[in-house]
Amino acid sequence: MRGRDVMRRTVAGQWRSAAGSAVLGAGHQTGEVLVPVVIGVVIDEAIRTGDGSALVRWTIVLALVFTGLSLSYRFCFRLAERASERAAHALRMELTRRTLDPRGGAEAGRLPGELASVASGDTKRVGAVHVALAAGATALAGMLAGGVALLAVSVPLGLLVLLGIPPVLGLAHLLGKPLERHSGAEQERAAHASGVAADLIAGLRVLKGLGAERAAVERYRRTSRDSLAATVRAARAQAWHDGVMLMVTGAFIAVVALVGGRLAVSGDITxxxxxxxxxxAQFLLTPLSILAWANGEFAQGRASAARVAAVLGAPPAVAGGEGGPPRPVRGGIRLVDVAHGDALRKLNLEAAPGEMLGVVTTDPAAATALLRLLGRSADPDSGTVELDGTPLSALDPAEVRRTVLVADHDADLFEGTLLENVAAPAAGRPVEPAMAAASADEVAADLPHGAGTVLTERGRSLSGGQRQRVALARALAAAAPVLVLHDPTTAVDAVTEARIAAGLRAVRAGRTTIVVATGPALLAAADRVVLVEGGAVTAEGVHARLVHEYPAYRAAVL
Amino acid sequence: MATTHERELLPTASAARTGAAVRALARPHRRTLAAGFLTLVAATAAGLLTAPVLGRVIDLVAGGAPASAITAPAGWLAVIAVVQGVATAYGLGLVARAGEGMLATLRERFVDRALRLPLERVERAGSGDLTSRVTNDVTVITTVVREAVPALGRSLLTIALTLVALAVLDWRFLLVALLAVPVQAHTVRWYVRRAVPLYAAQRVAIGAQQQELLGSVGGASTVRAFRLEDEHAERVGRRSLAAVELALKGVRLVTRFYSRLNLAEFVGLAAVLAAGFLLVRNGSVSIGTASAAALYFHNLFGPINVALGLVDDAQSALAGLARLIGVADTAPVPSERPAEPARDGTIRVEGVGYSYRPGHPVLHDIDLHIAEKERVALVGASGAGKTTLARLIAGIHAPDTGTLTVGGAEPRPDDAAGSGRRVALVTQEVHVFTGPLADDLRLARPEATDEELREALERVGALRWARALPQGLDTVVGESGHRLTAAQAQQLALARLVLADPPVVVLDEATAEAGSAGARELESAADAAAEGRTALIVAHRLTQAATADRIITLDAGRVVESGPHRELVEAGGRYAELWRAWSDGRRDDL
Known part of the structure; x- marks a missing residue:
């Protein structure tokens, strides 16, 4: 999919509104053109002649013109904005669904914030193309109406204005261009000052912790003064740009007055x-600048559409596999000769149904790869990952995750209360055992409204240890037949970690649990631990024995 | 950590105080401002001469003058254009210089005060309060000063001078033109009453949509893992639709606003034309004058729409200004006494108690002596008071009871002597300052040479990756630059600590966020950074505690054990239990 397709679909999806707003916009501009025309007629027909009934008649016409231009403006912009907002919403939803698709792939190579900004900012700019379209149509209609009106007044004068305006604006643009470019670059440097201020405030605790406030204030003052100098230069350039525009258009009006005046003297026009x-002549300058603006909006819309298209068209991370696992699910996991990237080579691993298996990897990349394979976020390069004897690659990823829950180390919490977060995957089961096992009940007790406290900024209002415990409670509440945990307690103190290890064992009794971690308390609670080195299993046994017998294991976990 | 107390937002300045502060900011720029204003008045006045000169052309035509007579007024029109252009450019430049100068002073004062606010105060308000002031409010005010104020100023000048010019043509033109004013005044009141709450709701809805997208789209892998795809797509849809609804409501309001202004335009224009008709008929004014009056009024449409359209921008900028000045006005924390030089690194805690909320003590009667260069690990469950004790020693809070001294003096948040202080605190909260890596490090010691920076990095094991960055130490890191991993960011924090070189360090879970893989590396980095200093380390991993000179076990706000690792393990108390669970015991062996 390409940006052009996104753009075409966006416009086509709302074509009724788009067409309606273009027609109404043309009506509005025609009205705007008619106002000076009617003023001229009033001067000619009423003021010059002293004809009172003509004044009344033309005032009524003026009222009609105003009514028409006002109503058409109102509904033109409503339609255009509605089309813009709806198109953006539709795209946003498509993007969200694509990103959340069980087969994944949309987020490959993108930071989480980047995807969110595509879904909010870029969709909005693509939608805004509707407003640019309406404005462009409006401007074209205005120029057409103005041109016709002028030619009706006088052919030579009309030609002078119509042929004169493009070079006039071109000249102003040419004179203003270097100034504007200058201004753009300076503005960017100027914006820097606000950015640095926000950054320093974000790092307030760090600065306070070091006693570096004074150094930071000094640095900010320098940045701010640099920015100030750049901004003033930018503002001056912008001011001269505006001034040049005024000069050029004013001179143009002088020429129109000169030629028009001569025509009037000779009686060609009234x-x-x-x-x-x-x-x-004054009015016609506006539609042209609107066209320039609309053009800019289109360029932005095109760039945004390309970014949206790149996400929508991203290939899925895992292809193929439609089936469900054999029922009833027993929860046996087996990896046979699995190789994946550089991290895993010929990994053989088995977790029996109901077993709690600890996995220690000396290479963090091996842990990440293992997790991705177990949740079928990726398929192995070679070898198979089996659930109850069926290769995962033969199963629908959504079906895999119905059975195998992979809880990442950096799992996100979502907007909502603590309880809503934990209960989200619980399908109505009571969450208290999970909360207690993960010591998340203690987290709740420390919050102002207990488990009903709203977690703002996706749980960033909690400390790292609190967040981990809530995420663990959620993973336990899902009661998945197979649960894979990755470093669930790294930010939790040793006392709590020991309690969690015991709680985890109790709550998961009878179901398969794989803990990929290096926390000794967790590993000690596992039935069996395997050590993965160089992408393959090099030792296995209970934690206590491995600690005593394998220096590599000891080095990894203690 | 206790987060249960009520929010107490940072101060907001009153309208009177905001006005006074703006006047004070303007004072050093008053000459520039006055010159700019007068130049803009001149520019606007010159522009307004266009209509009477055109009126003159019309009168010449109506009076049957020869064609050559038109040349002079047309020449005047060109001269007017040049004068107007030059004066506008010059005047806008002057006003921008003054405005930007005021803005710079304001933001510098704000940052200065904000960084010196006691951390306790910032936390009471929630750090979001300060952040939103420095991001949203500063942005709004900057945009308004840069774009809205010049546009508003020029529009208002044009309106005022046009009304004067109408009066000069004939006072009766001004009188009838003012018929539009009641309609406009009513429209603006009507609009503001609806717009202010609507835009506030809009900002909330867009913020909610943004948060939802960050959570659902940004957290896609978590959503998929828990099979919450439909639910989250639905949540995004709900938020997005709510924002769309409000945006369209805003559009309806704005279009109705401009429709009502159209009515005012019509009323005024019809009145001016009718007045022209009557005045020409009774011979008071010429046709040219009547035409000029009509043209004047027609040319007012644009400036009036611009000025009235900026009403809500101006309002939101004022609200933001009050919030900035509220912080900028807070008195800087007075230095009660000259900062005493760091004498030594001993810590004495005697009978210290502390509570975040009255009646809910977090620490009770803590007695603790830490010798110079001793390394002490603090161990205990969440809520035992480890972090609170660490923060008391770092001087962020003052104890409610008892005495606490570091190097013989009370640690205070403001005792920064020069660029460092006696106690440095590094927590698990890391922040990488945007800009070159070297600049980030130099926050801790501004005068450090490149060699010293490299030494500090080397000491915490960060030199290898720092060298491998695209531009080495000059690589721009942070939000908008090269992203460092959590472990690298933490190493950077430790390198800053080495540069700041305080006699006492407090490390509060400084290795927690890295995940188990990076933890060990960070632990040795933390050890290296703490070497040669008195160190209090809040440890999660017992292996880190085990290497300390002494371990203190806290439980429910009290010290329950204190001693070296071996001693405590042999004593068979709380710590020994924990250690067994860690090192080799099976859960059921305990």
């Missing part, structure tokens, strides 16, 4: 028509 022509 006084009122001269007034209308000057008004139109």
């Amino acid at each position: 006084v009122g028509q001269l007034v209308a022509a000057v008004g139109l």
